[in-house]
Amino acid sequence: MLIYNRLFFVLLFLSATITSVGAAEKPSPTSSAITPAQKYTRTSQEKQKITSPLPAFLLKMHSDLATQDYHTIAAQMFHHAVQDYERWLKQGQPEDFHNALFHINSSIEITPDASEYLFFQGMLYASLKASPASLTQATDSFLSVLELQPDHRQARFALAQVLQEQGKFRLAAEQYQLLLEAYPEMVTGLVLAPLGFCYLAGDYLEFGLDYLKNLSHKHPKSAPLRTTLAILLQNNNRNSEADKELKQIQHEKLGTKSEQEYARLLQTRWQMGGKP
Known part of the structure; x- marks a missing residue:
């Protein structure tokens, strides 16, 4: 079946060629007509040429496609x-x-x-x-x-x-986790931010907290990881633990300056009663 699918698309791709060759095979309007008596005196080879020129072309194309x-x-x-x-x-x-x-x-x-x-x-x-x-x-x-x-x-x-x-948040979270486990260099906000969202939107908060805590033991210097963990802790009403994670980013100068500044702004916002 696959070879016929391939042949179909190749023929489609080469349709302009087929059209031009088919046109070339048509008899000239000025060619002599064949009478009923004459056509029975033609050789078998001549009969095939008169009655079915296209199959010969397709056979040649099929032969060419065998090595295409x-x-x-x-x-x-x-x-x-x-x-x-x-x-x-x-x-x-x-x-x-x-x-x-x-x-x-x-x-x-x-x-x-x-x-x-x-x-x-x-x-x-x-x-x-x-x-x-x-x-x-x-x-x-x-x-x-x-x-x-x-x-x-x-x-x-x-x-x-x-x-x-x-909206398949658990399945999405599983794929993000596979990335984090297989590629340490992908322990970044690009993966952690949507992963945290999946935990919250899918109501897998406790599972997410356990997973991120275990992951933080492998990557203790990751600012995006600690920030994501802090956001989940804050959503779980564990404010002091969330505050501790953000302070650690600032005190130990984890991550980039922008990541440290984001941790500071987030901490200030929560202290003023803002939402995570």
């Missing part, structure tokens, strides 16, 4: 998809977005095991945040990427974001 590099054709489709997407971002025309989807879907039909094509497909669907069906499609695309390449961190992060957009 499908990856090259898929890459060309992918290139068109990227161009369509960039044009859509600039101009906002729906047809450019639909063209991008068509081209990337064609690439995947030709080479279904190309993780980067699947990732780009997921990013396209994920950009339609208002469409539940598109977010579901994006989820499937990112899961397919991770099945092929479990260490694809961009796909895992994008999957977490899409799950979060769908």
